Amino acid sequence: MAEPVRTCLGCGKKKFKKNLLRFVLEGNEVVLDHEAIALGRGAYCCLDKNCLRFFLRNKKKASQALRVEIAGFRVELASIFRSKE
Ligand SMILES: [Zn+2]
Numbered sequence: 001m002a003e004p005v006r007t008c009l010g011c012g013k014k015k016f017k018k019n020l021l022r023f024v025l026e027g028n029e030v031v032l033d034h035e036a037i038a039l040g041r042g043a044y045c046c047l048d049k050n051c052l053r054f055f056l057r058n059k060k061k062a063s064q065a066l067r068v069e070i071a072g073f074r075v076e077l078a079s080i081f082r083s084k085e
Helices: 049-056 059-066 077-082
Strands: 005-007 014-016 020-026 029-032 043-046
Touching (some): 020 059, 043 049, 043 059
Antiparallel strands (some): 005 014, 020 043
């Protein structure tokens, strides 16, 4: 049985979905999908400081992944990487 694989929007590497953070759209902002169960299209990123930093600075890539023009990233997302530093 093949494990689902997704591409990290930070480094562009393909990884197992279970090893990636999942982000979804809430309103027109990107939020972390803590449980990884929210419906709809998701954007994925490694649990890695550098990947997250790149991801959170790249609205265009996230918009492409979610197939919608996003307004921005929810401010709490910054705390993900504060906790990793
Ligand atoms: Zn990555």
